[in-house]
Amino acid sequence: MIIVPTEKRLEWRNTPFVLIAILILNLLVFLLYQSGDGEKGEAAVTGFAESQYIDSEWPIYKRYLELEGRDDDLNALQQAYQAGDPYSIAQEMLMDHSYYRHISNKAPFAFEPDLYQRWQAERQQFQATFDSISSFAYGLRAAEVSFVTLISHQFLHGGFEHIFGNMLFLLLFGFAVEAAIGHLRFLLFYLVGGACAGLTQVLFTLGSDTPLIGASGAISAVMAMYLAIFRLKKIEFFYWVLFFVGYFRAPALLILPLYIGKEVYQYLSIDGSNVAYMAHAGGFVAGALLIGLAMLFSRNVVNEAYVEQDQGPSQRNKGLAEVYRLIEALRFDEAIKQLAALVESVGNDFQLARVRYNLEKIKRGEQFIPSFCALMTQKNLSAAQISDLNQVWQEEVSPQELLPEQDQLELAFRFTTLKDLKGAAAIADHLFAQSFKPNEVLLLSQRLATRYAELRDKNNAMKYQQYAQQLTKDGHNGVM
Template sequence: MIIVPTEKQLDWRNAPIILCTLVLLNVMIYFFYQSGDTKKILESMMSYQEQGFLEQEWPVFEKYLEEQQEQELLQQYRREYQANQVELIVSDILMREEFYAYLQKNARQHFLPDAYDQWAPNRALLHKQMQSISFIANGLRASDLRVFSFITHQFLHGDIMHLLGNMFFLIVCGFAVEAAIGHWRFLLFYLLSGVAAGFAQVASDWQSTTPLVGASGAISGVMAMYLAVFRLKKIEFFYWFFFLVGYFRAPALLILPFYIGKEIYSYYTDTGSNVAFMAHAGGFAAGALLIAFAWLLNRNMFNKEYIENDQGIDPQQQPLAEIYESIEKHRFDRALVLVDELMKERKGNFELAMIRYNLLKITRGEHYHEGIIHLLTVPLLAPEHIRQLDKVWKDNPEVHGLLSEQAAMKLGMQFAALENPQSAEQVFMQLLERGCKNPALVVYAGKLAAAFQRLRDIQKKSHYEALSVQLAQQLAQGV
């Protein structure tokens, strides 16, 4: 469920200088600093295996896991080691700084003197390279607290979607907070919220060795600041709960306990998640408290004119607001009529196509399949949209054969960019079954080979590379 405040529109008379700087800094750090992490990890793993270190260290690692009482993981690794599927084992060994310390302490008991003398300096170089990886060098770890990491972890991200998601929420809430409290105060409160989020996460598990990275805690603070700035004034919120979307108005501060409660509830119930729920809760609490203290100390520091100024709905958003209002009141037929009218003006709009699909899904009317096909053929999609289409594709197998070859080809190639290319592979096989002769099928096979290379599935990578060559030869011969 998503609930975000939408009371204020961007006003360049109150230019979000710090916000733009923060977004740019996060993006640059991800693409210019963190981009080298994957290469370092792969090089270290290859070097580790080429030097035969796994065979030397495996008995020590088994003993270490037993002492750590990680029996379930140990059994899993033993099966993988026997099957020579050692990638996860090697990655875990290299990532565990505490295991390297254990090795240094105990290696002489397990290695022959000559083997130890050869192993020690080369293993130290590998460990040093792994320690230079961004989230290890500058992430926040409870087991290895460093003062600077309370700041640096806020500018690191796990993957591109982590980055994009955080920057979206920062932009949505950040410009209004910066306009309300001023540039430098916004920067200070942003960083302090991130520090408080880090403390909250660390305090939830003092023994954790997992690095905390991401701006989520600081951004949670910004969201809380937004609510605290408006206090009990009724402001507009946008919500998205499965297929229900819309706007509602409520006193700003009433939403804050919901935000914090949701994160604490998730912390106790979703124990298998890698989301830092306590960091989010800590950030929310810190952001609200910072605004409260600032308000008590000096109310003149707030831009009251900006805060009190009511903004009407953007004319461009008015039709969407009417659609969401109809959905909120369960007037689905009326909402569908409004969507159809707006789609005539805004052709190729993914949001409208998705709303139409969800409305048709409720009623299961005669245009349901047509709505699915229209959604699956919307052009120029963002990565998040492709993930949504992947689910639509899997949920509606009855329409697979209704797509044209060209539309299926385009959709499948987009699916090939996903983390799991299962749907891309399915579309490809369906095109082969249809007897498709489109030359783009050669490129499609190449994309699948690249997808399985990312997943380190060598068998399927080789299969699709060979298939790409075979298809190219068949097309050249006119078969």
Template sequence: MVIIPTEKRFDWKHSPVCLFFIVLVNILIFFFYQSGDGEKFGRAVTSYNSIGYFSTEWPVFKKYLESKNETRLLAEYNDIYQQGDYAQLSYHLLSNNDFFEYLKVNRDKTINLKQIGHWRQREAIQKEIQSMSNLAYGVRPDQLDPVTLITHQFLHGGVGHLLGNMFFLIVCGFAVEAAIGHFRFLIFYLISGIAGGLLYAIINKTSPVSLVGASGSISGVMAMYLGVFRLKKIEFFYWFFIFVGYFRAPALLLLPFYIGNELYSYFTNVDSNVAFMAHTGGFIAGSLLILVSLLLHLKVVNEDYVEEDQKIDPGQEKLARIYDHIEKFQFDAALKAVNIVIAEQGATFDLLYLRYSLLKIEKKGDYQKSLMDLFTMEKISPPQLKKIEQVWLDNPDQHQYLNEDETLKLGWRLSSLPDIRTSENLFSILYANEKKHPSLGFFARKLSVVYEGLDNKAKKNKYEKIADSLL
């Protein structure tokens, strides 16, 4: 379930300078610094296994974990070993710097390094793996470094992690920066991230897993958003399975929900890689920062900005009403509202697809017309075209109502998708007619060109011959 405060719309009167700076720094660090982590990992693990260190050190590593009473971790690593995932196990072993220090002290007692190469090579491998961004600058509870409480906020575990965090930061951050000021926003943002990292480290004090990401900081920003508006009723966007829409509620009413949701997830999703406690720490810090500032009567919040009425997009308001009907299972009312919006604003793909989805529930009224409107729609994007293809496949009984011109146009458009089997089926329908469509030869030529690009010579030659016979 996603619930995001959306009371304010972006405007250049309150340019979010610090927000843009933070987003830019995160993107630059990910693509120009963290991009080398994969190569470092590959080189280190390949060298470690090819020289033979893993087979020699694995028994020693197990004894080391036993000496530390890390029974849960040992059981987890034994499972990985039984699965034969030695690369992952090598990473866990190499990323444990305490184990390396243990080896340095006990190497003469535990392993015969003369059989597997010089110790200098082992040190070089360790240095390379430890230079990976998450190990060098992420928060490691078992080796907590105060510097990493700042640096981990600008690192991410992948493109999806980065994009997701930056989306939530931008959606919530610009309003918070406008309300509390540039410098205070930056300081409060960093403090929230520090709090998130600290709570994560305290709860997972023996864990070797590094924390990276701006989630704690962003949770703090979301809490600050609620704190800025306090008990004022503001707009929230929600997405719960198929239910999407907006509602209004006192801002601070959602804070216990946010924190409770993170705590519930922490105790129920025990195998998740999400740092729920970092989120919780951020929420608590962000709300406390605003609360303490207000209690001290500091002029933290720009009340004029908070109270400023926001112009609501009429189109968005109408869509919100439609989704509100859907949420309440009032499908007839939702359909009526969709038809009104189409009549007033014109047909867009999203509106036509929404109308089709509502009519599909009972397949009544204008269901056939809703299909035809989708099939014949012009100027659509590839993702929209993919949806239209699925609509076509889901409704074989409706194919007969598309005339030859419309069938050919649809087939032509579908030939631009990565999988052109549906386009080919449409061609077959037209080719089976005794009287061939005047443009069918051009359609055949199109399919020939597509198959040539797919390096399918048989299909390319087939459609080339058909095109030659028709043109």
């Protein structure tokens, strides 16, 4: 379910300079700085795993986990140790800063002098390399809070889907808030809201070494400010619930129960989630308090003229509303023509491509395959949209016959980011059987083997590892 406000549109006369700067800074940090995290992590984990120090540390780490009462972690790592998988153990050891402090105190007495001297120098180097990963270097950890990390964690993200989703929601709510309260106040409230969100998470995870990263807390503060500014004013919303999409007008505060309900539902229903729900709550409360106190002490905080200005529905929204009206009237041919004209006028995007595919699927005429290809090759998608593509792919009859194999390969790599790997696996099987671009299929097979191993699906992990081994034997080499 998606419900977002579409009342206000970006305007040059209300250019959100601060919002644009925040978006650019987040993207630059992600693309230029965080892009090196994988190489750092691989160097540290591989170096440590192949150093033979795992066997020396294992008895101490095992006892440490027992004393900490971390039975689940101990059982999982014991299985890895027995299976001869030092990489998983090395990663867990490097991530556990409390353990590193523990082993640093124990090692002088537990190791022989010669071993200890070698271990001390190399282990410190492995740990320093691992700690230079962005989330550990500048993420917010409850065990070590600083002013720098209270700010810096807001500009780090865990992956493309993470930053894309955050920046999308920041854009949806942020430009209207900045136009309503001014540039400097927006910047101050954004950073303070994000810092308060981080402190809230710290209070609920005291002593934890797990780093908090992401702009979600600050964006929750922006959402709260948006609701406080527009309150009971009726604004335009876009909704997408299953197969039903459209627009309606309602008080802005409608978002509040939906937002709270979503957060509570996900918190109670998703086990093992790494989403910082307490940070979301802390940011939301902080944003509400900041804007509330500002409005209490000054009547001129909010640009009421901008808030009350009626911009009317956008060309895209009006066109899409007409498409839905024709669909509801079962006038599908007219809806397709209207949609084609809308795409030509405003450009294509995931939502328009999805509607076009649904319409063409009814007729399955000559435009069905182009509509399917246009949907499957959409770029810059969120995790939810990629999951939707995965479902469409699995439900379609013989999808491999509809989409060029190069596009299938790119789509499969997208699908490997999901928990449901059936779509990616089906594409990999097809491309392997067709001997399509073996070097790239080798990378896909290795990726699937890794993902299935992470999901503890040994049979499929072994299957795609065998694919990779076969391709390697045939003279193809992948680059990870």
